[in-house]
Every structure is written in C-alpha cells, then in structure tokens.
Amino acid sequence: MSTFLGMPQGRVPGPAADTAVGQLTGDRPFPAAARDALGNTQLRRNLAHATSTIRAKRAAVVGEVPDWEALREAGSAIKADTMARLPELLEQLEANVTARGGTVHWARDAAEANRIVLDLVRATGENEVVKVKSMATQEIGLNEALEGAGITAHETDLAELIVQLGHDKPSHILVPAIHRGRSEIREIFAREMPGVDPGLTDEPAVLAAAARTHLREVFLRAKVAVSGANFGVAETGTLTVVESEGNGRMCLTLPETLITVMGIEKVVPTWRDLEVFLQLLPRSSTGERMNPYTSSWAGVTPGDGPQEFHLVLLDNGRTRALADDLGRTALHCIRCSACLNVCPVYERTGGHAYGSVYPGPIGAVLTPFLTGITGGSDPNDSLPYASSLCGACYDVCPVKINIPDLLVELRAEHTEAHAARHRLPTSEAAAMKAAAWVMADPKRFARVGRAATRGRHGIRQGKPVLPLPPPLSGWTASRDVPSPPAETFRDWWARTRGDRP
Amino acid sequence: MSARDEMLARIRRARGDASEGPPVPGSYRVAGEHAPGSDAVVAQLVDRLEDYRATVVRAGGDDVAIGAAVAAALAGRGIHEVVHAPGVPDAWVRGVHVARSDDGTASARDLDAVPAVVTGSVAAVSETGTIALDGGPLCGRRALSLVPDTHVCVVRVQDVVQTVPEGLGRLDPTRPTTLISGPSATSDIELSRVEGVHGPRTLVVVLAG
Known part of the structure; x- marks a missing residue:
C-alpha cells in the first residue's frame, strides 16, 4: 500500500474501494476516453450549451447572497468538524435513528452494501423497487446487483430515466443525461417508453409530461423504495433528501419500506447545520434560490410514510481518504456539481471520459482517493492529470475544497507510486x-x-x-x-x- | 468483528488523535433585516413564488376570507372536489362543492383520483420562496400534499420569515417535513427549467393576513 504524502503520523488509512464492484473505474485511461469524446461534435454542442446555461444561473443567484463567502467558510468548517468527530457522530446518528423506529446497517464495501439492500428487498417479497437518484447507489452498482437477483430497479429521476431507458451511463452528478440533447431524448422515449404517445415532440415540457405519465403507475404500486441522502443529522436522526421533480417525495412517502444508502461522510452534527447547506447547495447546483422539494424524516412516523425504514452506512474507501489531510477534504463534497459546470476539461470531454460515477474536478480527486493510486495501469491513475489546474473549481466550490491542491498531491503520489513499481523512471x-x-x-x-x-x-x-x-x-x-x-x-x-x- | 465495529475502528484509526474540528464561524446572517410578517418579507415571498410559476392569491386573515380565496382559486381552475388536511378549518373549504377531510385511510391510488388538496403550512422563507409543511394536522400526512395534481396551500403572513436560518429554526427536525419552493420542476433536459413533473403541477399559495 502506498502512503499518502499528506498523511500525518499515526493515522492508518482504511482499505481502498474494490474497483471490480460498482462504478468507480472505467475501462480506459482518461486521455484515451477523452480523445473519443472530443471527436463527438453533438456531445460537445450539448455540453457547451448546458454548462454555459447553468453557469450563468449559478452566478446570478450566488451574486444576490450578501454573505456567500461567510456561508462557504461555515460549510467548510462544519465538514472539517464532522470529519474530526466522525465516529461519535455516526454512533449518535445510529442511536437516534434506532430510537425513532429505524434500523441501521453498516457496510464496509460496495459488495456488502449491495448484499444488505438485496436481503432487505427479498425480505419484503417484492420484485421491484423505485429509486431516488443517488450517487452512493450508483457508486456501488446497486441496480446491477438487484437486476442480477431478478429485482427490477426503476430509476425515477428524469435524467436517470433517460440514462436507464437509453441503456447509457450517467455523465454528470446532478444532471446525468447532460450529454443528451432534447431531440436525442425524444428518440429514446419514443423507442423505449412503453405506451408513449407517438406524437411526442422534443419540447422539454412534453418530455417531462411523458415521464410523469410513465412513472405515475409505478409510484402508485411500489412497495419498496431505495434512496440516498444528502444529509443525516446526528443529534436528531433526521435524514434529508434534496430534489426537484417530486419523484423523491413519491419514493420517500408512498412505499411501505424505505432503504436509504448513505456514505458515512454525509452525517452532519446538528439540524442547525442544514441552515448553511440548504443555502449553499441549491444555488450551487441547479442555480435556483431553493430546489423545489426538500424532504426530512426521522425514523418512522406512524400514519405518515414508510412504516419500515433502513439506513445503510457505507464506507467503500472513505476511511482510506479520511486518513489523509487533503483526501479528507474531498469527503466534504456535497455533490452540487458546480465544479463540473465551470471546468474547461469537463466541458469538452463530458463525464464518461472519467470512467467513475464521480466525474469532473471533484471526481478526478475523490475517485482516486477512494480506489487508490496504483502506479501501474489502473485507469484511475490518469484522473489527477485531467485538469489544467486553472482553479475555477476551487472558486465555485460551496465548501471550499481546494481541488487544485488535491490534484497536485495526487500527481505527486502517482509519481512516487510509479517509481516504486518500476525499475526504469518515467x-x-x-x-x-x-x-x-x-x-x-x-x-x-x-x-x-x-x-x-x-x-x-x-x-x-x-x-x-x-x-x-x-x-x-x-x-x-x-x-x-x-x-x-x-x-x-x-x-x-x-x-x-x-x-x- | 461485526461490520459496525470494524468500520468504527477503521474510522478511529484514520481520524488520528485530533477529535475536534475547527470552530465553525458564525459570521453568516441568521436573522434578516426585516421582521417576520412585515410587508417587505411578504412582498419578497410573492416575488419568489411567482418566479417559480406558483400562483399567489392575497386574502384577509380570517377563516371566511381564506375560504373565499380558496374557493375562487379552485373554481377558476374548474375544480369542484378537494381533499384537505384534518386540521384545516371547515371555513377554508366551505365554498368547495365536495370537500373531504383526510382521515388517513385513503390510499395513494385514492388520492390520485382527487384533483386538488388544501393544506395549511407552518413557516415560509421569503428569500428563497420556500413553504414548510410539518406533517401536523394543518399540513396533513406527506402523501396528501403530494399526489393530487393541484396543491392549494394557505400561508399565514405572521409565519413568513426572511432567511433560511429563521425558517429552519421554526421547524421540529423529528417531524416528517417537506420544504416546497414552487411547483415540481426539472432541469434535466439541457438544464432548462420546466415546471410540472411528479409533484403537484399547480401550486396555489393563499397568503392570508
């Protein structure tokens, strides 16, 4: 195992995430995958349009917040404090979720998390689940694990639905179908959506209406839902999901059983901490003053929502990153995707070139911190070089993750790991x-x-x-x-x- | 060793000795410059909600005036049947032809057959155009304000605060809470905002007082 340059004495990193399970690694290094993406003019047109739209919206709504920098400082400090108190906060979260009628499970890696969720779904006797968009469940490849066991996972977020129906992969943290233009989406719906109106146009409102009709019946019959979580409040056991379409509310409210998979770094100490993150996140991600819907729940509420609630806490390489001073700050990420939208590299290559479900600047650091730098031919070794180090990602990060510094450290780590593995220097x-x-x-x-x-x-x-x-x-x-x-x-x-x- | 014990041990080993983070600077704004319920915050709330394509109707603060506004908003949309949260005063829905109080027995499929729902709310944040529902009698269980396609939500002027911290401070985190900022929407197609996906496609806010 290589040691991090930024790892203080006495800290022991946890094991790296297994790249054979889930979607943390592509099959080619970044430069090779990027070359193909650069040759796709449709992709580049779609990305340029989408990223310039969202950049302008974000800049406008961030500009109207007089204390934006103070909020960033607070967000960064809350996350640093959380990482320092992580074991105690997770124990507190577990105690409060349990006290309110939920069950907490611990998953050391992707395979264990998938097994836990699969067993819980099997115990309900159901053969389908509805899903709220969740990075953690994509990271562990949960849909594939469920499908391998004969359980259908319905993605209900519009962009995830576009990806799923298109037999495609997500390419953006917030908008996984950002690489698709409206006419391509119309084609996918017309071809793959059962019973869709053949007169479907490529108007976004018409496409959204088609998704509503398609999924309504699924929501009404679903007995089991799987979600991620944006925040888990230790002091109260409250879980929070931030969304726009109402598919999240459907999944969190209508089924009888709810299973939430949450990375251990998503815990926050107190409810008051959300007053910071609920200001930072929507403005940074969709460029809105507030996202349409934010749902919070603590355990089980009699007569309201799922009467069985399971929380799966996931490590999968996070304790590896936690041991490193800089790697730890990569865990501060709240998955807003602002860094993707300002990155000149992401804007040209799109998300697929990164191989991991975490693309863009944050993915180029988070992914290698989770899976490890090998110094060999692992595609993730190439990710820290997928940047011009221009620093735009640092400027927009709502929790002030110094991504350029992390990239440089990972490059140094890669150089050392390569030297350790090869007799001839590069x-x-x-x-x-x-x-x-x-x-x-x-x-x-x-x-x-x-x-x-x-x-x-x-x-x-x-x-x-x-x-x-x-x-x-x-x-x-x-x-x-x-x-x-x-x-x-x-x-x-x-x-x-x-x-x- | 159980997964739980092993993960906690891993986290403790990776964390090292420092078990306290830096102090969290409290220099961001908690209270706004305008008082709760003031004309300034109400005007800002209206502006934000309309920006989200919600419909805002002003009404007097008494239950009869609220009922008149609710009835007019529904009739204008051709809706004559509603379900409402159990704690909603009768006067709020007296002008609607068929109004049923939710007793918790209606299934999601039953609710899907009702065109509109009437609820109250417990707080609103003007800067972000956000309305909070807490699952209590005035707001109803979460499915109620979700499944019907039109949501008529009564917001009392005295519950309107300026900032997100003021708003969250009024909520109980152990309750099932929904924060609503406009009708359901998506930015998933070319990052252009479209209103109306799975949640209520029409949000009518009756601002009372």
Missing part, C-alpha cells in the same frame, strides 16, 4: 532529475543555457523541423515547442550592463 522523472543536476551548479547552468540557444534552428513555428523520437514526440504531439532565444539572459545582461553587476 521520461518525465528522468528529465526532472537531469534538470536538477544542471541547476545545481551555476557554471553548468550557464553552459547548458548557451547550448540550448542553438536548438532554436531546429524549431519552426512551434514545431520541430525534424520529427522527434519518443518520448519527446509524445510531448510535442499536442503542444508547440517554445523556440529558445538567440541569447541567454545571462549573456544579455553581461553584454548590456556588464559594468553594473
């Missing part, structure tokens, strides 16, 4: 070592600088005159080569101001 590492040797001696540095000026004859308009051999060709394939000047700075100084050292 060409980059060799070049850095050579540069260090040159720069260690002033005379040597001056000599090499002078020699480099002669290299300018080999470069025309940013391209080498003669093709470079690998590995240098890998660098020049997508970049211009800066042409060295005719004279080094030292020579210029000596020539023009040699009398004034």
Whole structure:
C-alpha cells in the first residue's frame, strides 16, 4: 500500500474501494476516453450549451447572497468538524435513528452494501423497487446487483430515466443525461417508453409530461423504495433528501419500506447545520434560490410514510481518504456539481471520459482517493492529470475544497507510486532529475543555457523541423515547442550592463 | 468483528488523535433585516413564488376570507372536489362543492383520483420562496400534499420569515417535513427549467393576513 504524502503520523488509512464492484473505474485511461469524446461534435454542442446555461444561473443567484463567502467558510468548517468527530457522530446518528423506529446497517464495501439492500428487498417479497437518484447507489452498482437477483430497479429521476431507458451511463452528478440533447431524448422515449404517445415532440415540457405519465403507475404500486441522502443529522436522526421533480417525495412517502444508502461522510452534527447547506447547495447546483422539494424524516412516523425504514452506512474507501489531510477534504463534497459546470476539461470531454460515477474536478480527486493510486495501469491513475489546474473549481466550490491542491498531491503520489513499481523512471522523472543536476551548479547552468540557444534552428513555428523520437514526440504531439532565444539572459545582461553587476 | 465495529475502528484509526474540528464561524446572517410578517418579507415571498410559476392569491386573515380565496382559486381552475388536511378549518373549504377531510385511510391510488388538496403550512422563507409543511394536522400526512395534481396551500403572513436560518429554526427536525419552493420542476433536459413533473403541477399559495 502506498502512503499518502499528506498523511500525518499515526493515522492508518482504511482499505481502498474494490474497483471490480460498482462504478468507480472505467475501462480506459482518461486521455484515451477523452480523445473519443472530443471527436463527438453533438456531445460537445450539448455540453457547451448546458454548462454555459447553468453557469450563468449559478452566478446570478450566488451574486444576490450578501454573505456567500461567510456561508462557504461555515460549510467548510462544519465538514472539517464532522470529519474530526466522525465516529461519535455516526454512533449518535445510529442511536437516534434506532430510537425513532429505524434500523441501521453498516457496510464496509460496495459488495456488502449491495448484499444488505438485496436481503432487505427479498425480505419484503417484492420484485421491484423505485429509486431516488443517488450517487452512493450508483457508486456501488446497486441496480446491477438487484437486476442480477431478478429485482427490477426503476430509476425515477428524469435524467436517470433517460440514462436507464437509453441503456447509457450517467455523465454528470446532478444532471446525468447532460450529454443528451432534447431531440436525442425524444428518440429514446419514443423507442423505449412503453405506451408513449407517438406524437411526442422534443419540447422539454412534453418530455417531462411523458415521464410523469410513465412513472405515475409505478409510484402508485411500489412497495419498496431505495434512496440516498444528502444529509443525516446526528443529534436528531433526521435524514434529508434534496430534489426537484417530486419523484423523491413519491419514493420517500408512498412505499411501505424505505432503504436509504448513505456514505458515512454525509452525517452532519446538528439540524442547525442544514441552515448553511440548504443555502449553499441549491444555488450551487441547479442555480435556483431553493430546489423545489426538500424532504426530512426521522425514523418512522406512524400514519405518515414508510412504516419500515433502513439506513445503510457505507464506507467503500472513505476511511482510506479520511486518513489523509487533503483526501479528507474531498469527503466534504456535497455533490452540487458546480465544479463540473465551470471546468474547461469537463466541458469538452463530458463525464464518461472519467470512467467513475464521480466525474469532473471533484471526481478526478475523490475517485482516486477512494480506489487508490496504483502506479501501474489502473485507469484511475490518469484522473489527477485531467485538469489544467486553472482553479475555477476551487472558486465555485460551496465548501471550499481546494481541488487544485488535491490534484497536485495526487500527481505527486502517482509519481512516487510509479517509481516504486518500476525499475526504469518515467521520461518525465528522468528529465526532472537531469534538470536538477544542471541547476545545481551555476557554471553548468550557464553552459547548458548557451547550448540550448542553438536548438532554436531546429524549431519552426512551434514545431520541430525534424520529427522527434519518443518520448519527446509524445510531448510535442499536442503542444508547440517554445523556440529558445538567440541569447541567454545571462549573456544579455553581461553584454548590456556588464559594468553594473 | 461485526461490520459496525470494524468500520468504527477503521474510522478511529484514520481520524488520528485530533477529535475536534475547527470552530465553525458564525459570521453568516441568521436573522434578516426585516421582521417576520412585515410587508417587505411578504412582498419578497410573492416575488419568489411567482418566479417559480406558483400562483399567489392575497386574502384577509380570517377563516371566511381564506375560504373565499380558496374557493375562487379552485373554481377558476374548474375544480369542484378537494381533499384537505384534518386540521384545516371547515371555513377554508366551505365554498368547495365536495370537500373531504383526510382521515388517513385513503390510499395513494385514492388520492390520485382527487384533483386538488388544501393544506395549511407552518413557516415560509421569503428569500428563497420556500413553504414548510410539518406533517401536523394543518399540513396533513406527506402523501396528501403530494399526489393530487393541484396543491392549494394557505400561508399565514405572521409565519413568513426572511432567511433560511429563521425558517429552519421554526421547524421540529423529528417531524416528517417537506420544504416546497414552487411547483415540481426539472432541469434535466439541457438544464432548462420546466415546471410540472411528479409533484403537484399547480401550486396555489393563499397568503392570508
């Protein structure tokens, strides 16, 4: 196991998430997957339209909050405090959920969480469940696990429905079908939705109405629901789900049994903490002052909603991230997706290129912290490089996660892990070592600088005159080569101001 | 070792010695500059709700005036049958042809056959256009305000506060609570907002007082 650079003494990371279960890893490294995405002009048009729309909306509603920065500070501090008190808060949450008639389960990894949920569904005797959009259940591949056991999982969020009917994968945390335009969605509905009106148009209102008609019967008959949770309040045992369409309310209210899968990092200490997050989250995610519906419940309420409630607390690599000072801050994420919408890399490649259900800047750090950096050929090793380090993600993050710093740390960790696994250093590492040797001696540095000026004859308009051999060709394939000047700075100084050292 | 014990042990090992986080700065606004129920917060609530495409109707504070506003809003939509929360005063629904009080026995399918529901509310937040229902007698069980396609919700002016912290401070977190900000909506198609998906497609707010 590699050790984190940012891991203080005495902390022991938990095990990495198993990438064979669930959807935390793609089958190709980011650069290969991104190349395909970049060639898809429809995808790029859809993404550019959607991300520019949401960026403008977010900026407008954030701009009208006079204490936005104070709220970000508070959100960040509440999360840091939560991580420091995590075991006590989870025990408190468990005690309060149990006292109010719920049952709490603990799942060390994805396979265990899937098994718990499957057993609970089987115990009801039902063969279908309705689902509220949930990142945690996507992360663990719950739908596939249920389907493998003959249980149908109906995704009820409109975007998840588009993904499910299109036999597709989600590509965004908030809007999993962001890669689809309205005409593509119309095609999917017309082809896959049973009994859909053949006169369906591609008006968003018409498409939403079709989803309403399609799912209403499912909601009315469903006996079991599976949800995630945005927040779990330790002091009261209150779970909260934030949503827009009302599919969440349907799932949380109408069935007899509710099973909620929640990452351990989603606990917050007190109900009052929600006054911060319920201001930060909607404005950052959908760019609304408040999302249409927020549901809260504590255990079971006689005569109102499901009379059987199960809460599954999930680790799946989170205790690995928790041991690292920076990795711990990746667990602060409230899944708003603002960082995706401002990221120049995400806007061009879309979410599928990242392989994980967590795409974009936060995914590029959270995923490797959960699954580990191998230093080998694991696709997640490439994620920390899926960034230009421009910093836009940090600026918009409602809980101030310093994503650029995390990316840099993970790159360093990857370099070390690679060196530990390989006898030969990477060409980059060799070049850095050579540069260090040159720069260690002033005379040597001056000599090499002078020699480099002669290299300018080999470069025309940013391209080498003669093709470079690998590995240098890998660098020049997508970049211009800066042409060295005719004279080094030292020579210029000596020539023009040699009398004034 | 049980999964529970092992996970807690893992978390304790990963956390290290520091078992207290940094102090949480309380420098964000808790109370707004306008008093609960003031003209300023009421005007802001109306603005926000209308921005969400909810319909806002002003009414006097007495039950008869509320009933008149409820009846007019429903009749204007061609609705003559409602179900209402058990704690809703009779006067609020007297002007509706068929009004049944929810006794908790109607199934979701039964509720789906009713065109509209009338409930009260326990708090509203003007800055975000949010109305809180707490599952009590005035608001009804959660299914009630969810399944019928039109929701007529009475908000009393004195329950309107300016900020989210003020609003949440009025709620009991152990109750099944629903915060409603406009009719159901989605931004899932090209991130354009569309009102009307699974929740009530029409939200009429009767602002009383």
